[in-house]
Amino acid sequence: MEKYHLYLDETERRVIILCLNDFRNKLIAEGRYTDCVDELIIKFAHAKTVKLKIRR
Incomplete structure (x- = not known):
């Protein structure tokens, strides 16, 4: 499985x-499952932050 940053x-x-x-x-309104979207929201909300130096 490839990982992306x-x-x-x-x-x-x-x-x-x-x-x-x-x-x-929208999925809830349509009566569909939201498991995958829930996992993505949690991953983005709890993702660690990294400070980067940008050289110009």
């Missing part, structure tokens, strides 16, 4: 969580 700032992270939550609400 995403480097997001706080705003991008917040937008992803909000979009996943909107998608979860």
